[in-house]
Amino acid sequence: MGLNANDTSMYDIVEPRASAMIESLRAFGYNLQTAIADLIDNSITAPARNIWLSFCWDGANSYISIRDDGHGMTEAQLIHAMRPGSQSPLEEREPDDLGRFGLGLKTASFSQCRRLTVASRSENHAVAIRRWDLDYVNQVDEWRLLRTPAEDSAQKLNDLETMPHGTIVLWECLDRIVGAAKTDDHKAQDDFLETVEVVENHLAMVFHRFLEKRNRLKLWINHHPIEPWNPFLPDAQATQILPLEPLSFNGETVRVQPYVLPHHSKIDPDTYNKAAGINGWNAQQGFYVYRNERLLVAGDWLGLGGYHKDEHCKLARIQVDLPNSMDSDWNIDIKKSRARPPALLKTDLKRIAGLTRKRATEIYRHRGKVIARQTSTDYSYLWEQKVKHGKTFYSLNRKHPMLEAALNQAEALSPTLKALLSMIEETVPVPLIVVNNSEHPYAQAQPFEGANTGDLLKVVTQVFDTLLRNGWDFKEARNCLLSMEPFQNHQDLIAVVLEQYQRQGDR
Ligand SMILES: Nc1ncnc2c1ncn2[C@@H]1O[C@H](COP(=O)(O)OP(=O)(O)OP(=O)(O)O)[C@@H](O)[C@H]1O
Ligand SMILES: [Mg+2]
Incomplete structure (x- = not known):
């Protein structure tokens, strides 16, 4: 049935109740470190070079602030940003945008605090400030975004005055982190400081790729820089x-x-x-x-x-x-x-x-x-995916050592072989493969799946032999084989072939 948008008898408007909804936005399941990471995503997208995190202990008045030197927001942009659902998840984003849902700033903040104040300054603009106060929204049951900081919050936003652009996100009334603790409650204070370490370790891991690049991003936590933690130890010789x-x-x-x-x-x-x-x-x-x-x-x-x-x-x-x-x-x-x-x-x-x-x-x-340390750079593919005028092509990698060797040796046959290669490339049965793969994703055989070992050994031996005959030395040919599609998955067979060659060499 088609709906006539002007016929008001066709529908009821049922807006979410502000007081209930804003409390529910707290329950997305963040913890302190994932919530802070979500704000850092925004700062990186801004794009900030420096992000300063401050954790200040003062019992129930403790606060956390995240300040960045990104491009900041104008007043209109800030109001828009404070709206839950500021952007549809269906919208296409810039390739380096870390956001998706138009929610993170709000949901991450509400998960940890009852008062979220954001101050932001875009180049050549005055500082703009807006505040969500959960208790206030609850009380008035309307989505009223306040235009001023709370009385004692203003000085926590001062740093922005001396910056040409940037943003400060201020979390106060940290009911989930400190609750109603007294300032001299040392146990609560220790717990609060311990969370700083947990946050630091989490951010060091989540953002390590940004932190590793020179001049990309510096993250400071209570004035000291966070060092990246790389899970792969890529620089260790034995990795x-x-x-x-x-x-x-x-x-x-x-x-x-x-x-x-x-x-x-x-x-x-x-x-x-x-x-x-x-x-x-x-x-x-x-x-x-x-x-x-x-x-x-x-x-x-x-x-x-x-x-x-x-x-x-x-x-x-x-x-x-x-x-x-x-x-x-x-x-x-x-x-x-x-x-x-x-x-x-x-x-x-x-x-x-x-x-x-x-x-x-x-x-x-x-x-x-x-057997050999392999790096991604010397990996050789037989097929390459190319895009031209918006269309995808699959072409054979002419630099692949086997193809190069075959073409060099072909002599009189070479034009025929080149024509054949180009026919193969032009007739890749893409529709058939796509349909088969989507209907029976597990039924597609992997390279050499089910082949008997003897046959596979023959192919590996032939490839190795070709490389040697084309001027590769033993070590180069071995490394090449180890990183050649699809033999990289058959390292045990390669070892057998290498051993055979070595034995022949010894004799
Ligand atoms: N530190 C910041 N600097 C500049 N703009 C910001 C900053 N933080 C938020 N914004 C703006 O506010 C918008 C809303 O942020 P929010 O985190 O709520 O959603 P998102 O980042 O778009 O998506 P997601 O829900 O996936 O995080 C952002 O798209 C961005 O335009
Ligand atoms: Mg975000």
Whole structure:
């Protein structure tokens, strides 16, 4: 039935009750650290170079403020920003925007405090101030956004006066954190200060990629800088960096980079203990899902393959990078602390998880011999995805050592071979693959799945042989093979082939 928007007899307007609704906005399930991270997302999007966090103890009058030197907001922008649901989650966002729901500022703040005051200044504008006071909204039962700070709050916003632009978010009446504690309640004060450490550790992890880049972002907590915590120990010599795998989904790319961290005997105890992370080695294994470089999930097997957090897999950590255009596919939640992979990616992620777990188990059991340290840069793909005039193409990588060698050797055959390659590229049965994959995602065979070992060995041997005959030395050819699609998943077979060659060489 079509609805006539002008016919008022067709509907009732049922607006949410302000007093009930604003209290419900408190219950999204944040904790202090996830709530603060949500505000930092806003500052980074602003984009701020410095963010200063202050935790001030004064019993029931304690407060927390988050100040940034981002572009700030005009008065009209601030009013808009304070509205719950300031932007629809369906709207497309800038690629580096860390927001999605138009809620975080409000829901994160209300989860921790009953009074949220925001002061903001955009270049060449006066400071604008607005305040949500939960007790006041409750009392008047209307969405009344106050235009002034509370009486004793004004001086907590002073810092903005000397800045050309920036924003201060002030949380007062911290009922969930300090309640009605007296100022001289030392136990409550200690608890409050302990939370500062918890917050610091969380932010060091969630924003490590921003903090690691020079001149990108400095985060200060009660005047001291927060140092980044990188879950992958990429600089440790004994860390194994397995091949990077880009997975395509709806024209977007998810980048999956598995790491196996070093056995404790291979690094100094301090580094090892620090690398354990906030929740310890066992809890911090699994996928690390990043959205625009901001960590959402810190160690989780994402319900894949029935995998559990097993002691022997604790050295496996896998970095997954998503763009913000995949938010709904990955079921990102408002708190930015959950992500669930879409069904079509599960098979690949499960496979990568399985391989990384296997390798991690070997290292854990001390059997892991590093055949070669691999980095993502020397990984060779046979297929490349290209986009031209908005259309996607799949072409063969002409720089792939096998293709290069084949074309070089082809001589008289070369024009025929080139024509054949181009025909292969132009006739990739994309519709068929898409339909089959969406209807039976688990029924698609993986490369060489079900092939007998002898056949696979022949292929690996032939590739290795081709490389050697084309001027690669043994070590280069070995490294190339180890990082060549799809052999990177058959390291045991490569070891067999290498051994055969070595034995031949010895003879
Ligand atoms: N520190 C800040 N500096 C500049 N603008 C800000 C700042 N904090 C919030 N804003 C503005 O307020 C808007 C609302 O913020 P809010 O966190 O509620 O939603 P969001 O970031 O759009 O989405 P999400 O709910 O996913 O966080 C932002 O989109 C931004 O325009
Ligand atoms: Mg936000």
